[in-house]
Amino acid sequence: MASPTGSGRLLRGAARHTAVLTVPLLLCQIAGAAGTLAVPAVAGRALDLLLRGHPDAGTWLLLAAALIAAEVLLETAAVLLTQLTGARATAWIRLRALTGVLRTGVDRAAPHSSGDTAARLCVNATDGGAAPAALVQMATCAIAPVGALVALVLVDPWTAAVFALGLPLLVLLLRAFAQDSSDAVGRYQQAQGTVAARLTEAMGGAQTIAAAATAHREQERILAPLTDMTRHGTRMWLVHGRAVARSAVLLPLLTTAVVAVAGTRLAAGQVSVGELLALSRYAALAAGIGGIAAPLGALIRARRAAARTAELADLPPMPHGTAVLPAAGRGDLELRGVGVVRDGLTLLADVTVTVRGGTTAAVVGHSGSGKSTLAAVAGRLMDCDTGRVLLDGVDVADLTRAELRRATAQAFARPVFEEAFPTVGSAIAAGAGPPAGPVPPGAVRAAARAASADTFVRLLPRGYDTPLGEAPLSGGEYQRLGLARAFVGTPRLMVLDDATSSLDTVTARQVEHALATSLRPCTKLIVAHRVSTAARADLVVWLEAGRVRRCAPHGVLWQDPGYRAVFSAGSPSGQAGTAPPPPRDSGSGRGAGRDGRRADR
Numbered sequence: 001m002a003s004p005t006g007s008g009r010l011l012r013g014a015a016r017h018t019a020v021l022t023v024p025l026l027l028c029q030i031a032g033a034a035g036t037l038a039v040p041a042v043a044g045r046a047l048d049l050l051l052r053g054h055p056d057a058g059t060w061l062l063l064a065a066a067l068i069a070a071e072v073l074l075e076t077a078a079v080l081l082t083q084l085t086g087a088r089a090t091a092w093i094r095l096r097a098l099t100g101v102l103r104t105g106v107d108r109a110a111p112h113s114s115g116d117t118a119a120r121l122c123v124n125a126t127d128g129g130a131a132p133a134a135l136v137q138m139a140t141c142a143i144a145p146v147g148a149l150v151a152l153v154l155v156d157p158w159t160a161a162v163f164a165l166g167l168p169l170l171v172l173l174l175r176a177f178a179q180d181s182s183d184a185v186g187r188y189q190q191a192q193g194t195v196a197a198r199l200t201e202a203m204g205g206a207q208t209i210a211a212a213a214t215a216h217r218e219q220e221r222i223l224a225p226l227t228d229m230t231r232h233g234t235r236m237w238l239v240h241g242r243a244v245a246r247s248a249v250l251l252p253l254l255t256t257a258v259v260a261v262a263g264t265r266l267a268a269g270q271v272s273v274g275e276l277l278a279l280s281r282y283a284a285l286a287a288g289i290g291g292i293a294a295p296l297g298a299l300i301r302a303r304r305a306a307a308r309t310a311e312l313a314d315l316p317p318m319p320h321g322t323a324v325l326p327a328a329g330r331g332d333l334e335l336r337g338v339g340v341v342r343d344g345l346t347l348l349a350d351v352t353v354t355v356r357g358g359t360t361a362a363v364v365g366h367s368g369s370g371k372s373t374l375a376a377v378a379g380r381l382m383d384c385d386t387g388r389v390l391l392d393g394v395d396v397a398d399l400t401r402a403e404l405r406r407a408t409a410q411a412f413a414r415p416v417f418e419e420a421f422p423t424v425g426s427a428i429a430a431g432a433g434p435p436a437g438p439v440p441p442g443a444v445r446a447a448a449r450a451a452s453a454d455t456f457v458r459l460l461p462r463g464y465d466t467p468l469g470e471a472p473l474s475g476g477e478y479q480r481l482g483l484a485r486a487f488v489g490t491p492r493l494m495v496l497d498d499a500t501s502s503l504d505t506v507t508a509r510q511v512e513h514a515l516a517t518s519l520r521p522c523t524k525l526i527v528a529h530r531v532s533t534a535a536r537a538d539l540v541v542w543l544e545a546g547r548v549r550r551c552a553p554h555g556v557l558w559q560d561p562g563y564r565a566v567f568s569a570g571s572p573s574g575q576a577g578t579a580p581p582p583p584r585d586s587g588s589g590r591g592a593g594r595d596g597r598r599a600d601r
């Protein structure tokens with residue numbers, strides 16, 4: 001759970017951001033309450049004057065009508081401003097939370113599953129966004145009831161005294177509502193988040209679920225928290241219902257008592273007919289203090305929801321330094337004593353590797369040996385706990401954000417394309433890093449050609465201008481777009497983490513060939529599952545349980561049966577490869593059939 005300060009900070013920020021709307025809302029509410037308070041007095045006066053046949057009666061009647069019209073207009077404006085405030089606050093909270101997720105290291109965001117994150121960004125951010133308007137309503141919805149109580153005192157203190165007798169009961173009722181409601185709402189939101197999280201995960205793995213015929217079990221797993229949701233939801237409504245029922249009895253009782261006393265006073269000639277009318281209306285308005293329960297409930301829900309969203313907003317950002325790389329650097333990559341520990345698990349230990357600028361290093365090892373962690377640390381998607389990662393002698397943690405992104409290009413097994421770059425061409429061009437100017441179409445096409453993507457992109461209805469959403473692409477085609485995005489810039493270091501896993505052998509070899517020949521020279525770190533990739537590399541980093549077992553060219557390592565086992569069919573990496581390696585400089589397809597199958601991971 002985020003600290004209450006986290007949610008408090010988030011809600012204060014949202015309140016500041018929506019002040020431009022909440023201030024007019026506050027003014028509308030105050031003016032509306034003033035109008036509401038004035039109507040009974042003016043209408044009562046008009047009635048008394050009418051009964052006496054006074055010539056000013058018409059003016060007072062008109063004034064009462066004008067006040068009622070203004071009340072309606074102000075209420076309409078308040079509804080509109082409440083909606084706008086909610087939308088603006090929700091957007092602000094959502095953006096803060098999203099920024100928190102995107103700015104942190106991948107490993108820091110990992111404990112929040114995609115489903116859980118989606119639930120916090122959607123449902124909880126919306127509930128949290130209701131807070132600023134609810135706060136204004138809380139502050140102003142007491143004006144009319146308190147003002148009505150004062151008016152009761154002014155018109156006839158006896159009726160006010162009768163009303164005041166019931167107030168302690170009302171306060172107790174509201175306190176019980178706030179306490180019970182807060183607990184039930186918190187638990188309900190937690191269960192709701194769990195259902196959303198499990199559903200999103202299941203959607204991601206729909207094919208696996210269908211293939212394993214486990215849909216029924218999965219459905220039970222997703223819906224399991226429904227029992228809790230029902231229990232807490234029922235409790236929430238019971239709390240609400242009890243509060244409404246109690247106030248439904250208490251408030252009319254109070255109003256009736258006031259009217260009864262006022263009637264007696266009228267009979268005794270101590271109040272006029274108009275004052276009786278005003279008193280009964282003021283009693284009803286004062287009873288409206290129970291209406292505070294609605295904004296109070298919204299505020300409680302908002303605070304609970306904001307605490308969940310604040311956990312995302314408060315994820316520690318990845319700090320960046322102020323350094324830039326030396327202009328003449330070749331892209332020398334050095335990992336010195338790198339160690340990564342997460343949740344008490346050692347993911348990498350004392351990894352020391354040097355990759356000369358412009359050369360290619362393949363990272364191999366059994367599944368779970370730490371390859372992706374090493375790739376993430378090298379491209380600074382996450383920080384190491386011990387040791388340093390140097391690019392051309394500069395610690396990557398000291399680089400400015402822009403310099404880091406310009407200097408590194410990365411591609412993954414499952415690339416994701418931002419909606420900000422809606423067409424296929426712009427999605428590829430986005431890989432050029434912080435914009436120094438538009439990327440020429442020729443460069444985009446060259447990158448696509450190197451990634452073996454140009455052919456299928458040109459066959460799309462509008463070629464490179466096809467909106468990504470309208471391009472029905474296979475997993476391998478997406479991977480090739482991801483590769484093209486990595487190829488389009490001029491990085492010093494390129495990190496490819498399983499980025500060709502969905503490509504067929506021939507296409508993968510074309511990409512490997514392009515990597516070796518047609519791209520601008522840069523240092524390449526490639527997480528490899530294929531023998532051919534390791535064989536083409538200048539250096540192979542062989543990882544075992546987070547440690548470097550050996551670091552040498554593929555030809556040297558191939559003598560070691562343990563190394564060959566990494567690529568063998570029975571290994572967790574699932575590669576066939578008991579035959580000798582293909583020649584390193586081969587782009588001709590020699591050795592085809594040896595490294596053939598990609599890992600079925």
Ligand SMILES: Nc1ncnc2c1ncn2[C@@H]1O[C@H](COP(=O)(O)OP(=O)(O)OP(=O)(O)O)[C@@H](O)[C@H]1O
Nearest residue numbers: 107110342343345347366367368369370371372373
């Ligand atoms: N943030 C994290 N917290 C805890 N454990 C983690 C975290 N990230 C990865 N791990 C664990 O660290 C180990 C190494 O993971 P990593 O993804 O680097 O392996 P890998 O060699 O790339 O595996 P594969 O070839 O299957 O992709 C795994 O056991 C993984 O479960």
